[in-house]
Amino acid sequence: MFENLEKMLIDYKWKLNKHNKTTVMRKGQFSLNVGKTAHWAKPGKPILPSVLMRENKHEIYNECKRLFPEHPFDCVMINKNFKCPPHKDKNNIGDSIIIGLGDYNGGDLVVEGKGHCLLYSPFVFNGSQQEHWVEDWTGDRYTIVLCKSKFKSMRGSAPPKTDENETDVAPQIGPRP
Secondary structure, X not given: OOHHHHHHHXXXXXXXXXXXXXXXXXXXXXXXXXXXXXXXXXXXXXXXXXXXXXXXXXXXXXXXXXXXXXXXXXXXXXXXXXXXXXXXXXXXEEEEEEEEEEEEEEOOEEXXXXXXXXXXXXXXXXXXXXXXXXXXXEEEEEEEEEEEEHHHHHXXXXXXXXXXXXXXXXXXXXXXX
16 A cells, blocks of 8 residues: 555655754654745745655655545655654644654654554654654664644645645545555
């Protein structure tokens, strides 16, 4: 079910996120937004497809919309071997979906002290309200996080549609084949 998405991540041309000043990256660790974003330096501007989304021709974003059509999201964070310390996602609103892909052992997502195996298993949680972090792992671990950005609510402007059938509806727990 997730083979196409996994291949997209393995084949992706990973590069350092030079705009993320708050995360200390270790060698081989990446966290990038291939979804929509707000331009930080220009208050009042609408949420638009990120540079990385445009470079990727919306392929990863559209595949996530195909797999999870009923989960509302505008942000698609793709991660490769990214380990985060305990935190809450201050710029997210509502539920997020995360899924793990790749060839790895360990790497559970710990939410409020309870571990969850993500490997080929979508997990829904509210990262803005629930503290979470990632346990150690071995191998190559990819994750995708689908979430709603707080900026849409703050700015009052809807993000542009990438597909004429795209709608914001109640979230579904799990993918659609």
